[in-house]
Amino acid sequence: MASVxxxxxxxxxxxxxxxxxxxxxxxxxxxIIIIPIITFNPFVTLPxxxxxxxxxxxxxxxxxxxxxxxxxxxxxxxxxxIIWPFFYKEGTHLLVNLGVVRITLEGIYFALAQGLRIAxxxxxxxxxxxxxxxxxxxxxxxxxxxxxLKISYTIPLMLVSSFKFLPEFMTSFDAIRQAFLTRGFxxxxxxxxxxxxxxxxxxxxxxDTTINKAQHISTAMQLKAFGIKKERVFFxxxxxxxxxxxxxxxxxxxxxxxxxxxxxLLGGFNL
Amino acid sequence: MRFKPTQIALxxxxxxxxxxxxxxxxxxxxxxxxxxxxxxxxxxWGILFGPWVGGLAAAIxxxxxxxxLSGWFGIGGVGGFVGNFMMGFLPALLVKNVRSWKQIxxxxxxxxxxxxxxxxxxxxxxxxxxxxxxxxxxxxxxxxVNVICTPIAVKYLIGRVQKRGLYWREAET
Numbered sequence: 543m544a545s546v547x548x549x550x551x552x553x554x555x556x557x558x559x560x561x562x563x564x565x566x567x568x569x570x571x572x573x574i575i576i577i578p579i580i581t582f583n584p585f586v587t588l589p590x591x592x593x594x595x596x597x598x599x600x601x602x603x604x605x606x607x608x609x610x611x612x613x614x615x616x617x618x619x620x621x622x623x624i625i626w627p628f629f630y631k632e633g634t635h636l637l638v639n640l641g642v643v644r645i646t647l648e649g650i651y652f653a654l655a656q657g658l659r660i661a662x663x664x665x666x667x668x669x670x671x672x673x674x675x676x677x678x679x680x681x682x683x684x685x686x687x688x689x690x691l692k693i694s695y696t697i698p699l700m701l702v703s704s705f706k707f708l709p710e711f712m713t714s715f716d717a718i719r720q721a722f723l724t725r726g727f728x729x730x731x732x733x734x735x736x737x738x739x740x741x742x743x744x745x746x747x748x749x750d751t752t753i754n755k756a757q758h759i760s761t762a763m764q765l766k767a768f769g770i771k772k773e774r775v776f777f778x779x780x781x782x783x784x785x786x787x788x789x790x791x792x793x794x795x796x797x798x799x800x801x802x803x804x805x806x807l808l809g810g811f812n813l
Numbered sequence: 814m815r816f817k818p819t820q821i822a823l824x825x826x827x828x829x830x831x832x833x834x835x836x837x838x839x840x841x842x843x844x845x846x847x848x849x850x851x852x853x854x855x856x857x858w859g860i861l862f863g864p865w866v867g868g869l870a871a872a873i874x875x876x877x878x879x880x881x882l883s884g885w886f887g888i889g890g891v892g893g894f895v896g897n898f899m900m901g902f903l904p905a906l907l908v909k910n911v912r913s914w915k916q917i918x919x920x921x922x923x924x925x926x927x928x929x930x931x932x933x934x935x936x937x938x939x940x941x942x943x944x945x946x947x948x949x950x951x952x953x954x955x956x957x958v959n960v961i962c963t964p965i966a967v968k969y970l971i972g973r974v975q976k977r978g979l980y981w982r983e984a985e986t
Contacts (some may be wrong), residue, residue: 549882578939578941579939582940621942622941622942625942625943625946626942626943629943629946656940656941659941660941667886670886671881671886676877676881696816696821699821700821700824700825700828700869700873701873701877703825704825704828704829704832704873704874704877704878705877705878707825707826707829708829708832708833708878711829711830711833712833715833715834715837741850741851741962742853742962742965742966742969745834745851745854745966746966746969746970748830748834749830749854749857749966749970750970750973752826752827752829752830753823753826753970753973753974753977753979755826756819756822756823756825756826756827757819757822757977757979759818759821759822759825759826760818760819760821760822760823763818763821763822764818768818768821769818
C-alpha cells in the first residue's frame, strides 16, 4: 500500500513535464502504446525505451521510476520471454528438439524482441502515471468531452471520485485486515481454495462499510441537486501551451521513427 | 443511459473497492495476469446492484485503479476494460434467483470465461502473447474464485442490501 501512496505523490512532483496539459500527456501515451502494435524490431524499441528512461531526468522521478521498472520488468517481460520460444515454429538453428517441444535460436531472438516490445508499453505507461495526476486527467478529459463533444461528465466524475476515495478505503482495508490478524486469522496459510475462502470474511465488513459510504455520497449528490444543470463548471482550466504541442510532437516523431524502422528492417531485423 | 445518484455512488464505491482489492491481493503475477482473490467482487456487485453498476465498477476499478496503481495501465487496457465489464454485467443479467447458489456459481464462472476470452483475444490480437496461454491463465485465476466466493459473498450481503432498499431487481420495480 505504501507504493500506492508513493505513486500518487510522484504524480504531484513539480517539474516541466508534470506541468504539461494532462491531455497532451495522454496523447503522448497513445503514441507510445501504438508503437508495440506497429513493430517489435528491437533496434526500434530499445532506443525508444532508452529515451523514456532519459525523460525521467527532467521529470525528476528518476529514483521511484527506475525502482518500479526494475521490479515490473522481470514479472511482465519474463513471462513473455519464457513462453514465446515454445510457440515459435520457424527457425533453422535448433537448440532443443524433443518432438513436440522445439526451441530454436530464432525463437529465443523472437521472444526477446517480444519482451522489449512489451517493455516499451510498460515503460511509457509507468512514466505517464508518474507524471500525471489521474484526477487532473479525468477533470481535463471531462471538460473536453463536455465542451467539444457535448458528452455528459458522469463517467469522468466517476473516475475522479473513485481516486478521491482511494486513500480512505486503503485505511479501512488495512484496519480490517489488522483486526483479523490480531484475532489470529491466518490469511496466508492453507491450500489455494482455503486461502481464497478466507478472503471472503475479510471483504464482507469492507463491502458493508462501503455500501454505507455509497449511501452518504448519494445523499450528498441529491442534496446538491446533482444532474439538474446539464453543463458543469470546472475549478481548474487546463490551457494548451507551446510545450504541450512540442510534447505531442515528440510522440508523433517516435511513431514516425517506428514506422520507418519497421519499413526499412532497421538493424537487419526480419523475423 | 441516465444514472441515478445512488447508481453513480455505487459505481464509484464499487470501482474503488474492486480496484483496491485487486491491487492489494495481486501477490502472484504471471505475465499480465494476476491471481485475483477479489475477482468475485465484480460479480457480486453486479448481482446485487445491477448489470450497469457492476459492469462499470469492475471496468473502472480494473483499468483505472488496479492497472494504474500497478503501472500496467494501457497495455491490456482495452481487453481488461471490456472483459471486467462483462464479469460484472453478465451475472447480473443471468442470475434470476439471488438465493440460488447454483445459479450464482454457474453464471459467475461463465462470466470469468467471457472475461478471459476478451482479455486473451485482445492480447493475442496485439500479438503480445498466444491466445490459449492467456485464456487458460485468466480462466484458472478467475473461475475458482468466482465459483466459490461469489455465492458466499452474495449470501452474506443480500439481506443487508435488501434492507437498505438497494437490491436492483426490487429497486427498479
